[in-house]
Amino acid sequence: MKPSIPKGTRDFGPQEMARRNYIFDTIRSVFKTYGFSPIETPSMELLSTLMGKYGEEGDKLLFKVLNSGDYLRGVDKQLVEDDNYVKLTSQISEKGLRYDLTVPFARFVVQHRNELQMPFKRYQIQPVWRADRPQKGRYREFYQCDADVVGSDSLLNEVELLQMIDEVFRRLGVRITIKLNNRKVLAGIAELIGAPELLTDITVAIDKIDKIGLEAVNEELRSRGLSQEAIDRLNPILALNGTIDERLKALRAIMADTPTGLKGVEELAEVVDATRQLGLDAELDLDVSLARGLNYYTGTIIEVKARDVEIGSISGGGRYDNLTGVFGLPGLSGVGISFGADRIYDVLNALDLYPKDTQVTTQVMMVNFGREESLGAMKTMKELRKAGVSCEIYPEAAKMKKQMGRADALGIPYVAMIGSEELAKGVVKLKNMATGEQHELTINQAIEVVKENS
Amino acid sequence: MKPSIPKGTRDFGPQEMARRNYIFDTIRSVFKTYGFSPIETPSMELLSTLMGKYGEEGDKLLFKVLNSGDYLRGVDKQLVEDDNYVKLTSQISEKGLRYDLTVPFARFVVQHRNELQMPFKRYQIQPVWRADRPQKGRYREFYQCDADVVGSDSLLNEVELLQMIDEVFRRLGVRITIKLNNRKVLAGIAELIGAPELLTDITVAIDKIDKIGLEAVNEELRSRGLSQEAIDRLNPILALNGTIDERLKALRAIMADTPTGLKGVEELAEVVDATRQLGLDAELDLDVSLARGLNYYTGTIIEVKARDVEIGSISGGGRYDNLTGVFGLPGLSGVGISFGADRIYDVLNALDLYPKDTQVTTQVMMVNFGREESLGAMKTMKELRKAGVSCEIYPEAAKMKKQMGRADALGIPYVAMIGSEELAKGVVKLKNMATGEQHELTINQAIEVVKENS
Numbered sequence: 001m002k003p004s005i006p007k008g009t010r011d012f013g014p015q016e017m018a019r020r021n022y023i024f025d026t027i028r029s030v031f032k033t034y035g036f037s038p039i040e041t042p043s044m045e046l047l048s049t050l051m052g053k054y055g056e057e058g059d060k061l062l063f064k065v066l067n068s069g070d071y072l073r074g075v076d077k078q079l080v081e082d083d084n085y086v087k088l089t090s091q092i093s094e095k096g097l098r099y100d101l102t103v104p105f106a107r108f109v110v111q112h113r114n115e116l117q118m119p120f121k122r123y124q125i126q127p128v129w130r131a132d133r134p135q136k137g138r139y140r141e142f143y144q145c146d147a148d149v150v151g152s153d154s155l156l157n158e159v160e161l162l163q164m165i166d167e168v169f170r171r172l173g174v175r176i177t178i179k180l181n182n183r184k185v186l187a188g189i190a191e192l193i194g195a196p197e198l199l200t201d202i203t204v205a206i207d208k209i210d211k212i213g214l215e216a217v218n219e220e221l222r223s224r225g226l227s228q229e230a231i232d233r234l235n236p237i238l239a240l241n242g243t244i245d246e247r248l249k250a251l252r253a254i255m256a257d258t259p260t261g262l263k264g265v266e267e268l269a270e271v272v273d274a275t276r277q278l279g280l281d282a283e284l285d286l287d288v289s290l291a292r293g294l295n296y297y298t299g300t301i302i303e304v305k306a307r308d309v310e311i312g313s314i315s316g317g318g319r320y321d322n323l324t325g326v327f328g329l330p331g332l333s334g335v336g337i338s339f340g341a342d343r344i345y346d347v348l349n350a351l352d353l354y355p356k357d358t359q360v361t362t363q364v365m366m367v368n369f370g371r372e373e374s375l376g377a378m379k380t381m382k383e384l385r386k387a388g389v390s391c392e393i394y395p396e397a398a399k400m401k402k403q404m405g406r407a408d409a410l411g412i413p414y415v416a417m418i419g420s421e422e423l424a425k426g427v428v429k430l431k432n433m434a435t436g437e438q439h440e441l442t443i444n445q446a447i448e449v450v451k452e453n454s
Numbered sequence: 455m456k457p458s459i460p461k462g463t464r465d466f467g468p469q470e471m472a473r474r475n476y477i478f479d480t481i482r483s484v485f486k487t488y489g490f491s492p493i494e495t496p497s498m499e500l501l502s503t504l505m506g507k508y509g510e511e512g513d514k515l516l517f518k519v520l521n522s523g524d525y526l527r528g529v530d531k532q533l534v535e536d537d538n539y540v541k542l543t544s545q546i547s548e549k550g551l552r553y554d555l556t557v558p559f560a561r562f563v564v565q566h567r568n569e570l571q572m573p574f575k576r577y578q579i580q581p582v583w584r585a586d587r588p589q590k591g592r593y594r595e596f597y598q599c600d601a602d603v604v605g606s607d608s609l610l611n612e613v614e615l616l617q618m619i620d621e622v623f624r625r626l627g628v629r630i631t632i633k634l635n636n637r638k639v640l641a642g643i644a645e646l647i648g649a650p651e652l653l654t655d656i657t658v659a660i661d662k663i664d665k666i667g668l669e670a671v672n673e674e675l676r677s678r679g680l681s682q683e684a685i686d687r688l689n690p691i692l693a694l695n696g697t698i699d700e701r702l703k704a705l706r707a708i709m710a711d712t713p714t715g716l717k718g719v720e721e722l723a724e725v726v727d728a729t730r731q732l733g734l735d736a737e738l739d740l741d742v743s744l745a746r747g748l749n750y751y752t753g754t755i756i757e758v759k760a761r762d763v764e765i766g767s768i769s770g771g772g773r774y775d776n777l778t779g780v781f782g783l784p785g786l787s788g789v790g791i792s793f794g795a796d797r798i799y800d801v802l803n804a805l806d807l808y809p810k811d812t813q814v815t816t817q818v819m820m821v822n823f824g825r826e827e828s829l830g831a832m833k834t835m836k837e838l839r840k841a842g843v844s845c846e847i848y849p850e851a852a853k854m855k856k857q858m859g860r861a862d863a864l865g866i867p868y869v870a871m872i873g874s875e876e877l878a879k880g881v882v883k884l885k886n887m888a889t890g891e892q893h894e895l896t897i898n899q900a901i902e903v904v905k906e907n908s
Binding site for chain 2: 043093
């Protein structure tokens with residue numbers, strides 16, 4: 001009976017941790033320099049907070065936590081007879097694991113509104129859980145890294161968020177394309193083709209254009225009740241080409257009669273213009289088929305693709321005008337982005353983009369020559385550590401070959417030897433494991449050598 | 455219907471996060487310089503991994519996660535009729551939330567034994583969940599910070615762990631007492647008083663001596679079946695006094711006829727001697743009543759108390775000789791310590807020990823004077839951020855008073871103004887919010903001023 005872990009979950013060993021922390025630290029550092037403050041919310045939320053926020057499918061994918069103690073007390077047993085597990089769940093479970101960071105954030109803002117200074121800029125890096133069928137690259141526990149601004153309608157926030165995306169991937173060395181759209185453009189399109197009530201259906205369908213192609217999208221639109229005439233009016237919009245400016249110009253003409261659509265185009269133009277003036281490493285693109293399947297977006301929609309790896313979006317976000325309304329605080333606009341740490345990890349692995357020193361091990365291992373010498377070595381370690389050098393001592397006075405074998409296996413760059421002779425002289429023999437070179441050094445010299453080379 | 459969170463859980467806002475991160479960063483940094491590598495395990499473990507590891511009470515305190523989908527399928531409905539919720543649980547739930555970091559670590563070691571280099575030194579900083587009754591200072595979700603070494607019997611590990619405890623609290627500025635005991639001494643005591651089979655009862659009872667006093671402990675021992683003669687032989691041991699060396703000497707004499715007890719005394723003496731030679735800020739103490747209620751300790755037992763605040767132990771640990779045996783890998787010795795982040799947080803708050811700069815906000819806020827000026831300000835921010843200065847811009851061109859009000863409320867130390875005049879001259883007006891002083895500076899000068907003062 002070899003122990004195992006729940007399917008769709010993972011253990012992270014030291015090397016994976018070093019790589020993941022490199023990604024998290026990079027994102028966190030950018031969030032901070034852009035003036036975002038960290039918050040954390042509980043892993044468990046009340047199901048009343050979570051249910052109904054992610055659609056019917058989302059409700060099913062929530063991990064629900066069984067009430068403590070005798071959860072059967074007071075339960076309607078007929079529900080069990082009827083196999084009505086959905087209704088039974090509401091009687092035996094009142095808590096669920098967080099499904100994303102957005103809904104808990106909305107709940108946080110409403111609950112703490114009197115303590116928060118608006119606009120409130122927060123970031124949050126925590127795991128989320130989804131009872132999705134596990135598959136390659138899809139896990140039941142994974143991290144999200146979100147940054148949001150609430151309480152400001154200004155498009156400057158969008159511009160800042162785009163700068164942050166650019167900066168994160170510039171630091172990570174990943175070449176990206178940032179795709180932009182605006183929900184108001186989508187609404188304008190629905191209006192233009194005479195089917196505003198079909199907005200959701202239209203966005204869900206055209207969101208798939210990259211995956212399934214124009215023909216299949218048209219087929220789906222037809223099955224959702226769109227007339228051939230409407231489809232004929234939609235297709236040229238989806239087929240727009242040329243530079244961003246040419247497409248914005250064409251869109252402006254197309255949207256001339258729909259104020260909502262026009263507003264969307266103007267917002268896009270403003271965000272693009274300001275972003276260009278500030279400069280961007282990323283490629284910027286306009287994609288009127290971009291909807292991100294998320295119905296709560298009301299303005300700007302952002303999606304980020306890696307240019308050198310075939311993989312889904314690695315970051316995305318947008319503006320939502322009424323996120324906190326569902327918790328009783330209407331009229332608060334928010335805009336945010338989210339980085340998918342797991343996919344970014346896959347991208348960095350595929351492109352081998354980790355800095356050389358990401359695999360962090362102990363910098364120095366002390367050889368153990370016996371009780372007296374090891375105490376001397378530990379005194380030396382105290383000085384190394386004070387200087388910020390990480391070190392360890394082989395815990396037993398084992399054969400030299402065995403001790404060196406550990407340093408080799410772990411890739412520890414330096415081995416230090418303090419035998420009785422070195423102890424008497426107050427020096428250390430420092431061996432560079434890569435070159436095999438070995439020198440007798442004072443402790444300060446040894447610290448200098450180790451710090452210079454790592 | 456104001457939204458809320460499950461009882462016993464907490465939201466952490468920006469200020470609490472800054473303080474908590476200060477604690478976590480300090481602990482993590484010490485773990486690293488002592489050569490420990492990070493790992494992370496899933497929040498959910500299989501109940502087969504968790505159940506039976508924490509005693510009957512622990513099994514009850516596990517948060518259990520309802521199986522996904524139709525969890526009633528195949529369930530024995532008679533269990534519901536019989537109100538047998540314990541047995542029903544095993545049919546509708548196969549996963550639980552992690553209760554501590556030790557059992558998941560043992561599972562990790564067994565599962566990955568072929569990839570690990572022994573001795574394996576890992577640290578782990580993650581939340582754990584317990585369905586305890588919430589009360590002041592006790593939460594249902596809280597962080598543990600553990601460092602363990604497995605695969606080495608050497609007492610050097612204990613000595614290193616004590617150095618780590620000393621270093622963490624030295625850095626945090628908390629004066630502590632480290633109490634030591636050894637489980638073999640407790641076993642020796644049980645043997646001496648002729649009741650080795652009562653070891654567990656004896657340790658559970660005498661562990662309470664600080665809380666309930668000697669008389670009540672004797673009463674409890676009596677009720678657990680210990681004879682008056684045995685109690686009379688036990689009491690002088692519990693009443694040992696004098697210096698550590700005097701007490702070790704007395705114990706050595708008392709334990710002369712029990713090899714196990716004597717071995718415990720020798721181990722204690724060795725750990726104390728080596729620790730003293732290396733030097734320690736903490737006060738060291740010997741406490742033969744210390745058992746920590748944890749039956750899996752087999753050697754050294756460590757407990758840390760804050761000297762200037764009345765609060766339970768803030769760190770502790772010990773050696774366990776067969777932690778992985780339950781998962782099918784016998785004979786692997788481990789020793790570890792755990793820091794209680796929540797109690798340490800309470801101690802630092804009580805003693806006001808946070809460094810001045812722990813409340814991290816944006817360092818500079820740019821005033822927004824309108825579209826053109828704000829684009830200029832954002833270009834300047836790009837340079838500030840490149841230099842590592844965190845900054846933000848007020849997102850709307852609101853009244854000056856409102857904009858300054860935000861900087862005030864958030865405690866942002868500098869406000870920068872770039873109007874059309876400054877834009878033309880390529881300078882920035884930098885206002886120190888604490889002194890009210892205001893200077894016209896080049897961007898590089900402004901960066902220098904901000905970095906010097908934070």
